[in-house]
Amino acid sequence: MSDHDYRPKSKVGQWFNDRLPLLTLANHLTDYPTPKNLNYWWTFGGILTFCLITQIVTGLTLAMHYIAHADMAFESVEHIMRDVNYGWLIRYIHANGASMFFLAVYIHIFRSLFYGSYKSPREIIWILGIIIYLLMMAAAFMGYVLPWGQMSFWGATVITNLFSAIPLVGEGIVTWLWGGYSVDNPTLTRFFTLHYLIPFLILGLVVLHIWALHVPGNNNPVGIDIKKPSKDTVPFHPYIVIKDGFALLMFMIVFAFFVFYAPNILGHADNYIEANPMVTPAHIVPEWYLLPFYAILRSVPDKLLGVVAMLSAILILAVLPWLDTSKIRSAVFRPLYKQFYWILVADVLILGYVGAMPAEGLYLLIARVATAYYFLHFLVILPVLGFKEKTLPVPLSITESVLGGSPNLAAVRNKESKIE
């Protein structure tokens, strides 16, 4: 924090601030120098904070009406939908809110991938983010179990059975997770407890994530280090607050569209059938945001290796700052990386698509190729690219790139000379 010399104007403020420097913190947050060239891809941090708060508030209100018991959970969700005042609205916001949360987090992650925000000195911010992402997946999975529909039950069965792949102790771990010999009431009550706990863990990690961010300050589209405060920065308030607020409004339009016009489009019809341990639905699919990893799991014909591949696909992100050997952060100055980046985006979308399709024939083949490419990108392409790629000249300051009209000065000059 750079504002140690801050003193509140009022006597009361000074008295309070000397005892608990909350006003110093507030001053730091409002004056926080932010790169002036941040684009709209940088507004998703604020949007994600909004998503987390929305999930916590709607979750707390749902918990006032929900009953975590295998015999009553399904009915209590229907009770929320039909009887509780505005219960339908709160539940639809919460259920679609999970999808919106993941939509925003994927944009946020791919923003970092494009602009190299995970690189030194921001590795800890990135790793905290990956931990938050993992917790989000755990919370989303357990939340999906709570309505105790067919997809809830069988999703829980399939995912907890992943642990049975562990040699020797796997079966014991699964029994321990279940609290029985199958997914049943003890499983439901513990999932509810953890689903309630995890958002608050995420909240704590978000504080650390932002704290770690405020040490080096934001990365920016040109990806160069800046002096702060300087001509390259603007204060967080009002500049970024207004920009974030506008982006949040746009985001809320999309959010509201799903809640009011297509509240079930992202869900699965089978989850409106109560859980039945005797019948497995014909086609089990996870929620859309887990599909790429599901595709990776299914593309490996061995049970243990499939689970290992799926977990590696997530954990590989944690070591990304050391896999990417390039010193240049932003893809704007990395002509080759930029192309591989878009191939990776396509690869993940393809994985998501085949994850929703039956694992056979051509779909299986595509899933295998896409899985192989996913790992190739991180384990081979990124490390090699850092040494082989001829990067473009990086501007000396943000002001230079802003006045040049494009973050890539060389490209602008090139274009201009061609036009002439």
Next chain:
Amino acid sequence: MSEKKTKRRDFLFTATTAVGAVGAAAVVWPMIDQMNPDASVKALASTEVDVSALTPGNTLTVLWRGKPVFIRRRTQDEIDEARAVKMEDLIHPEKDEDRAKNPEWLVMLGVCTHLGCVPLNDKGDYNGWFCPCHGSHYDTSGRIRKGPAPWNMEVPKYEFVNANTIKIG
């Protein structure tokens, strides 16, 4: 300060840490073990099933410990098919004779050993069971033949109490 002799204080540190660790473990274990199956879950360990109405070629599915159990009264064709399979063709080699002591009756957990779905009867490439979740094929002895599942469907402990009743568990 450079003296390496063990001091009275070093001993106290080590002893305190050791006692503290044992104490912590003694508190942690109940917190972990409370998640294991409780007494009421364990009490439902066995179930008796009347199979007198089951005709050859049909399967009865009953719930035992929250999981489906398939009781299949096999036809002679199915038995012959299961017994003709060579051991080297199996992913998880088990003789049909060991899985079905009384060849007419096949009793096994109706749970796919991949990720726990319930396989479908009379489906798949081996005339046995097919798991719709990730495409595992089982033969007429419930043995895995094709797909991601690593093992055959499990045969639970069971016995014929009399000619018409099977006790599972």
